[in-house]
Amino acid sequence: MQASSSTISSEKEALSFEALKEQEEKGRGNRKNRLSAAACIAVSAALILGVLALLQALLMPKYMGKIVEGAMVAEYYGEVKDHDMVFVGDCELYENFDPVYLWKQYGINSYIRGSAQQLIWQSYYLMEETLQYEHPKVMVFNVLSLQYNEPQKESYNRMTLDGMRWSKTKIDDINASMTKGEQFLDYVFPILRFHSRWKELEQDDFTYLFHKRQVTFNGYYMRTDVKPAENVPEGKPLGNYNFGDNAWDYMDRIVKLCRDNDVQLLLVKAPSLYPFWYPQWEEQVEEYAAANHLEYINFLELTEETGLDFQTDTYDAGLHLNLSGADKISDYFGGLLAKGNPEYGREAMPDRRGEPELSSRWEEKIKAYEAEIRRQKENPPGIDP
Amino acid sequence: MLFTSYEFLGFLFLALTAYYIVPKKAQSAVLLGFSYLFYFLSDGRALVFLLVTTATVFFAAKKLGELHASQEACLKEHKAEFSREEKKAVKEEFLKKRRKWLLFGLLLNLGILAVCKYTNFAIANVNGLLHFFGRTEEFSPISLLLPMGISFYTFQSLSYLIDVYRGKYPPQRSLSRYALFVSFFPQMIQGPISRYDELSATLYGPHSFDPAQLSSGLQRVLWGYFKKLVIADRLLPAVNLIIRTPEEYHGAYAFAGMLFYALELYADFTGGIDITIGIAEAMGIRVRENFIRPYFSKSVKEYWNRWHITMGQWFTDYIFYPVSVSGPMLKLSKWGRAHLGNVIGKRLTVWVSCLIVWFATGIWHGASWNFIVWGLGNCIILLVSQELEPFYRWFHSRVNLEDRFGWKLFRILRTILLMSSLRMFDCYRDVPLTFRMFFSMFTAGNWKVLVDGSLLNLGLDPKDFLVLLGGLFLLITVSLLQRKRSVREQIRTLAYPARFALWFGLFLVVLVFGAYGVGFDASQFIYNQF
Numbered sequence: 001m002q003a004s005s006s007t008i009s010s011e012k013e014a015l016s017f018e019a020l021k022e023q024e025e026k027g028r029g030n031r032k033n034r035l036s037a038a039a040c041i042a043v044s045a046a047l048i049l050g051v052l053a054l055l056q057a058l059l060m061p062k063y064m065g066k067i068v069e070g071a072m073v074a075e076y077y078g079e080v081k082d083h084d085m086v087f088v089g090d091c092e093l094y095e096n097f098d099p100v101y102l103w104k105q106y107g108i109n110s111y112i113r114g115s116a117q118q119l120i121w122q123s124y125y126l127m128e129e130t131l132q133y134e135h136p137k138v139m140v141f142n143v144l145s146l147q148y149n150e151p152q153k154e155s156y157n158r159m160t161l162d163g164m165r166w167s168k169t170k171i172d173d174i175n176a177s178m179t180k181g182e183q184f185l186d187y188v189f190p191i192l193r194f195h196s197r198w199k200e201l202e203q204d205d206f207t208y209l210f211h212k213r214q215v216t217f218n219g220y221y222m223r224t225d226v227k228p229a230e231n232v233p234e235g236k237p238l239g240n241y242n243f244g245d246n247a248w249d250y251m252d253r254i255v256k257l258c259r260d261n262d263v264q265l266l267l268v269k270a271p272s273l274y275p276f277w278y279p280q281w282e283e284q285v286e287e288y289a290a291a292n293h294l295e296y297i298n299f300l301e302l303t304e305e306t307g308l309d310f311q312t313d314t315y316d317a318g319l320h321l322n323l324s325g326a327d328k329i330s331d332y333f334g335g336l337l338a339k340g341n342p343e344y345g346r347e348a349m350p351d352r353r354g355e356p357e358l359s360s361r362w363e364e365k366i367k368a369y370e371a372e373i374r375r376q377k378e379n380p381p382g383i384d385p
Numbered sequence: 386m387l388f389t390s391y392e393f394l395g396f397l398f399l400a401l402t403a404y405y406i407v408p409k410k411a412q413s414a415v416l417l418g419f420s421y422l423f424y425f426l427s428d429g430r431a432l433v434f435l436l437v438t439t440a441t442v443f444f445a446a447k448k449l450g451e452l453h454a455s456q457e458a459c460l461k462e463h464k465a466e467f468s469r470e471e472k473k474a475v476k477e478e479f480l481k482k483r484r485k486w487l488l489f490g491l492l493l494n495l496g497i498l499a500v501c502k503y504t505n506f507a508i509a510n511v512n513g514l515l516h517f518f519g520r521t522e523e524f525s526p527i528s529l530l531l532p533m534g535i536s537f538y539t540f541q542s543l544s545y546l547i548d549v550y551r552g553k554y555p556p557q558r559s560l561s562r563y564a565l566f567v568s569f570f571p572q573m574i575q576g577p578i579s580r581y582d583e584l585s586a587t588l589y590g591p592h593s594f595d596p597a598q599l600s601s602g603l604q605r606v607l608w609g610y611f612k613k614l615v616i617a618d619r620l621l622p623a624v625n626l627i628i629r630t631p632e633e634y635h636g637a638y639a640f641a642g643m644l645f646y647a648l649e650l651y652a653d654f655t656g657g658i659d660i661t662i663g664i665a666e667a668m669g670i671r672v673r674e675n676f677i678r679p680y681f682s683k684s685v686k687e688y689w690n691r692w693h694i695t696m697g698q699w700f701t702d703y704i705f706y707p708v709s710v711s712g713p714m715l716k717l718s719k720w721g722r723a724h725l726g727n728v729i730g731k732r733l734t735v736w737v738s739c740l741i742v743w744f745a746t747g748i749w750h751g752a753s754w755n756f757i758v759w760g761l762g763n764c765i766i767l768l769v770s771q772e773l774e775p776f777y778r779w780f781h782s783r784v785n786l787e788d789r790f791g792w793k794l795f796r797i798l799r800t801i802l803l804m805s806s807l808r809m810f811d812c813y814r815d816v817p818l819t820f821r822m823f824f825s826m827f828t829a830g831n832w833k834v835l836v837d838g839s840l841l842n843l844g845l846d847p848k849d850f851l852v853l854l855g856g857l858f859l860l861i862t863v864s865l866l867q868r869k870r871s872v873r874e875q876i877r878t879l880a881y882p883a884r885f886a887l888w889f890g891l892f893l894v895v896l897v898f899g900a901y902g903v904g905f906d907a908s909q910f911i912y913n914q915f
Binding site (some may be wrong): 040044051055059154181182183185186191192193195196199 | 846885889899900901903904
């Protein structure tokens with residue numbers, strides 16, 4: 001009886017051991033299944049993200065060919081950010097002022113945060129962003145963009161906004177800039193905007209898939225070719241010469257931003273012959289500058305002082321200056337900056353050519369700059385359409 | 386809200402998430418909330434029309450149900466006392482009362498549909514008649530709101546009302562559940578026209594979260610987006626250009642436009658239905674199929690059994706059959722047999738019923754003569770082929786062609802051409818112009834434009850045509866594979882890497898080759914306007 005009961009109990013033990021073993025194996029199997037499912041999901045997710053990122057990088061415009069303006073905003077992030085002066089504005093800044101010249105002649109360490117048809121609110125947000133990175137003594141703003149009171153063209157928006165790093169400033173900038181029909185999501189996932197570029201892919205899209213070449217020299221877009229200004233068109237009469245409320249609102253915000261950050265704001269009107277700068281616009285800017293005690297320089301009225309010659313100093317018949325013109329303007333402007341202006345409390349800009357580290361950085365840039373001059377002389381870039 | 390908008394994708398994500406995270410009891414309420422939100426965001430001002438239809442049909446059906454129940458109770462209570470005649474009298478009495486409620490529901494809702502959709506059509510016709518009789522005065526058109534999906538939700542509601550009236554099923558007791566049947570958001574834009582007994586079987590859940598079901602539903606949604614964005618919307622510029630400038634694009638261009646439109650409409654409508662059925666499937670809800678590869682039909686009759694199935698069956702069940710057996714039709718049949726002989730007399734009611742159904746089908750599609758002519762054109766083709774049936778049988782008994790591939794292909798191509806040419810009424814929206822464009826195909830003599838590169842000036846470049854050809858190839862391949870069983874099921878049997886590559890590949894195709902975003906006009910689904 002005892003023997004049989006012990007047999008039964010040992011059988012039971014054996015059974016329960018078997019069951020336990022089976023359960024354990026099942027558990028191991030389940031864990032294995034779960035692990036392989038998790039691995040599968042992880043690999044799939046990585047693959048999806050990787051392919052989408054690659055595809056997006058491929059389909060986004062590179063702005064490395066004839067149109068380079070879309071690559072300018074992003075170049076700033078690669079800079080060592082200790083500039084004494086930052087220009088913020090449209091093509092009238094990045095084609096008419098030459099930071100390399102300002103450094104070479106006056107030791108002024110400056111940068112241009114420019115982009116094509118940069119609207120005034122975009123300039124405001126670029127200034128706001130710049131002040132998150134550095135604290136320049138002077139910020140220069142070109143007043144031409146006061147003419148735009150509303151968002152203009154989607155393609156120009158993209159050239160300014162796609163290059164910006166993600167931040168609240170960029171989000172505000174996008175919201176302020178979107179034209180009708182644009183979607184915020186297209187900025188978050190640019191592939192949604194540029195998906196149809198598969199039709200236009202060219203060699204540059206592959207060459208610059210992972211890295212881009214420098215298209216400016218501290219924001220300056222250099223052109224050495226010449227196209228004299230002839231038959232400059234007169235401005236067409238406008239129905240209303242008053243700048244819009246939205247534009248003025250952003251002008252006020254720019255002034256406040258600079259004051260709050262203890263940055264000297266300098267308004268300029270670059271010496272481009274067109275778009276036409278109307279006397280009525282000039283009046284409004286002068287009044288505003290006087291009312292807000294701001295320094296304002298209209299280079300259109302200083303052609304004699306700067307020595308600008310529109311027969312030799314422009315590459316597109318008066319719209320933008322070439323290197324020769326930009327250097328003349330920069331020479332005059334550098335002279336003003338080096339002196340300071342007590343009337344507006346602007347101190348003289350320091351000559352930093354004695355700083356070894358900064359000088360060596362500039363040396364590198366100057367080498368590239370001079371190489372580009374030689375390259376353009378050998379292969380004139382021609383005239384932009 | 387466009388199915389192809391980012392907003393809709395966000396909305397769908399939220400709806401699916403909310404649907405599965407709330408307790409199962411609340412799923413219906415969540416779905417109803419999202420359905421009304423969808424309608425409000427799409428056509429906020431018209432929400433009141435949806436509410437009126439929902440409320441009136443619900444209460445009319447409820448009343449019908451009560452009358453049914455009262456009739457049964459009365460007959461049961463007096464089963465022993467009532468004679469056969471008395472029972473009949475009771476039934477008659479209740480039938481009269483039910484008929485009143487049915488008429489109330491039908492007239493009110495068809496009245497709303499008629500006023501919203503057909504008032505200006507009626508005014509235009511009255512003005513036409515006035516001009517015809519030499520009168521100079523005319524009525525001005527009225528600016529009226531045409532609620533989104535009104536034809537679809539009205540027909541769906543009326544099918545429920547008629548079915549309850551016929552005693553096919555008892556009425557839904559919960560107003561919110563009934564409201565969900567009418568407003569279920571995936572089918573608000575372009576149907577299908579669901580039947581209550583079919584949709585309600587799965588509409589109210591409860592549905593547990595099932596990743597396989599969710600992924601299967603989303604796969605179908607993706608396929609729908611492929612059809613809509615890669616094919617239909619890419620063709621849109623060419624179709625629009627041809628239709629809008631008929632004086633320039635006629636003859637062979639009209640032929641190309643006819644085929645482009647046939648493809649665009651197919652990809653657009655079936656794509657939209659795929660999205661609808663896919664979303665429902667992702668929620669565990671079964672929505673009736675609306676298409677079974679219609680362009681593989683060998684006859685027009687077969688085509689109409691495979692194209693917009695739910696609409697065709699609606700007209701058959703609720704117009705064709707009732708009209709065929711109605712008093713006036715029986716009288717007509719009697720008259721026909723007496724005066725025109727047995728053969729024609731027997732067919733007469735079928736012909737007249739068919740004409741009525743196709744007139745209704747035409748006008749359901751749109752308030753204009755082109756749709757009516759389109760409907761009647763379909764009717765004539767169907768009747769002629771029906772009457773020629775004995776000849777076909779005789780022909781095939783002599784010539785053994787039926788099983789030959791070439792003959793089948795010929796019949797398929799003939800059906801496609803017939804249906805596509807009738808669709809020209811839908812394209813041009815003008816009856817004389819449609820006839821002119823149709824005949825220009827035979828008279829213009831400009832067939833060389835189909836091969837000399839002129840088609841590349843229609844807003845589509847060679848790369849667009851390449852995408853369209855690729856899309857068409859995929860469409861045909863999938864249709865051929867579908868003949869055995871669902872393509873998704875076939876893909877499910879493949880190893881994971883292959884499945885992943887196929888679905889992710891399709892996603893990338895839609896993402897890159899889809900016609901959406903800046904530079905493309907966001908287009909509503911074509912059937913949305915019906």
